[in-house]
Amino acid sequence: MHDLRKKALLESGKTVSRKARARPEAPRSSGTLSPGNGSPTSSRPGSRAPSTAGSRAGSRAPSEDEASEYEFDDAMTMSSANSVSGDDVYEEDTSNTWPERLQDRITELQDRKRSSVQGREATLKAYAHILKHHFAQKHIEKNISDINAALIRSIRSGGSEQERLLALKALAVTILTCPSETIFDHVWSALKVACEDGEEDKVKVEAINTISIAVSLGGGSSSAAEEVLDFLLEIIESDGQSVGAPDNGSVVAAALRAWAFVASYMDDLSMQRDQAMEAFMEQLDSTDSDVQVGAGVNIALLFEAARNDEEETGESSDLQYNQHRIMTRMAEIVRDSSKAVSKLDRRQLKANFQSIITSLERGLGPGYSTAGRGPGNPHTGGSRMERGAAGEDGFVEFGYRQKLRIYNQFVIIDTWSLHARMETLKTVLGGGLAIQYIENPAVKEVLEDADVEFIVKTTRRR
Numbered sequence: 001m002h003d004l005r006k007k008a009l010l011e012s013g014k015t016v017s018r019k020a021r022a023r024p025e026a027p028r029s030s031g032t033l034s035p036g037n038g039s040p041t042s043s044r045p046g047s048r049a050p051s052t053a054g055s056r057a058g059s060r061a062p063s064e065d066e067a068s069e070y071e072f073d074d075a076m077t078m079s080s081a082n083s084v085s086g087d088d089v090y091e092e093d094t095s096n097t098w099p100e101r102l103q104d105r106i107t108e109l110q111d112r113k114r115s116s117v118q119g120r121e122a123t124l125k126a127y128a129h130i131l132k133h134h135f136a137q138k139h140i141e142k143n144i145s146d147i148n149a150a151l152i153r154s155i156r157s158g159g160s161e162q163e164r165l166l167a168l169k170a171l172a173v174t175i176l177t178c179p180s181e182t183i184f185d186h187v188w189s190a191l192k193v194a195c196e197d198g199e200e201d202k203v204k205v206e207a208i209n210t211i212s213i214a215v216s217l218g219g220g221s222s223s224a225a226e227e228v229l230d231f232l233l234e235i236i237e238s239d240g241q242s243v244g245a246p247d248n249g250s251v252v253a254a255a256l257r258a259w260a261f262v263a264s265y266m267d268d269l270s271m272q273r274d275q276a277m278e279a280f281m282e283q284l285d286s287t288d289s290d291v292q293v294g295a296g297v298n299i300a301l302l303f304e305a306a307r308n309d310e311e312e313t314g315e316s317s318d319l320q321y322n323q324h325r326i327m328t329r330m331a332e333i334v335r336d337s338s339k340a341v342s343k344l345d346r347r348q349l350k351a352n353f354q355s356i357i358t359s360l361e362r363g364l365g366p367g368y369s370t371a372g373r374g375p376g377n378p379h380t381g382g383s384r385m386e387r388g389a390a391g392e393d394g395f396v397e398f399g400y401r402q403k404l405r406i407y408n409q410f411v412i413i414d415t416w417s418l419h420a421r422m423e424t425l426k427t428v429l430g431g432g433l434a435i436q437y438i439e440n441p442a443v444k445e446v447l448e449d450a451d452v453e454f455i456v457k458t459t460r461r462r
Helices: 002-012 018-022 064-070 098-110 117-133 137-157 161-177 183-197 201-217 222-237 249-263 270-283 289-313 323-339 343-362 416-439 441-446
Strands: 368-373 396-400 403-406 409-412 451-454
Touching: 098 117, 098 137, 117 137, 117 161, 117 416, 137 161, 137 183, 161 183, 161 201, 161 416, 161 441, 183 201, 183 222, 201 222, 201 249, 201 416, 222 249, 222 270, 249 270, 249 289, 249 416, 270 289, 289 323, 289 343, 289 416, 323 343, 343 368, 403 416, 416 441
Parallel strands: none
Antiparallel strands: 368 396, 403 409, 409 451
């Protein structure tokens, strides 16, 4: 089939664009798609070897080398979900626009009786992919009740763990696309059961991710948010045992990230603060570097919340933890980690803990660089330098350097609250974050407290 298509293109004189040639081949009937990004499990000749199934999903933005995984194309949204074989087959169909393909996927979601498990998996994957890479609110809002009902049905009684996994991912991006004031009450019990009873760890992780989105953007009340924080904290305290995932680093790391995201919307964390701090301190001794980093970030978030309370009320915080002792402990962890973790994990752990130590020591947000340049060099770099002035010797610090580049602008992440929100958006939206930030008001609102720097292009003189 591929050869015939290629022959027809050659005979008609049409050429294939460089981007199309670089795109991974669509899987044939005998191929399968990996659950992570919809790409074929077998790599093209000469391509970089894929990560192993147990590899860690680091809490960072993709590097330039990984940019291909975040391409803004929707070739994979072409789906023959109702094919006889039921295999995931994505073929390019330039006669259909993405809204037309989205409507086809919605129709397939609603027609559960005549679909197979494999067909529903393909439909869910394609539907979520379109929503990530296009702002589709006006295209789904008229069918939102039916869509949510279909997704909840797949979460509750999916024919496979893969169907449940994909339905959870689809629900999270649906809520971000079309926020509702009532959806949390409808999905909370199903998401909690999926987290507790899911057979695969990936299902538990996605359930946790979706819970945090649903309670924060789906109409969850303050009491509902507190209930979710307690649920997540129980996972952290029990090392995953409370949801049937004992000593599972990925599940505990997801719970830590979700706790921070939900907490970033809370006006008052005083009721949860002491118990949470104790749990996070214990997780600093975890053997999983992602859990250690997550625990450290949440500790910094709690101290940041305490500082904000002091500024607003003028009253001293009664946080019962010594910052110096915490910083000393983190330094010890970084030193001792050289014998226990890989070089990459050690580098990530050191960078994150250094950011946290600086934050605790100086009462600042994440990614603040104390390095700088003297008065003789005009290239100061960084952004939002502390106090905006040089010291007595003219030395000026770089300041906040944790940024998210979106097209021609930098979003400055200068608080731990913003850091928590950014990490969750990156987890849920992946390569679709940029377009969603530009076009989706709900996503823009999640990061509304962030300062933005626009990139000005200059013309070089010859």
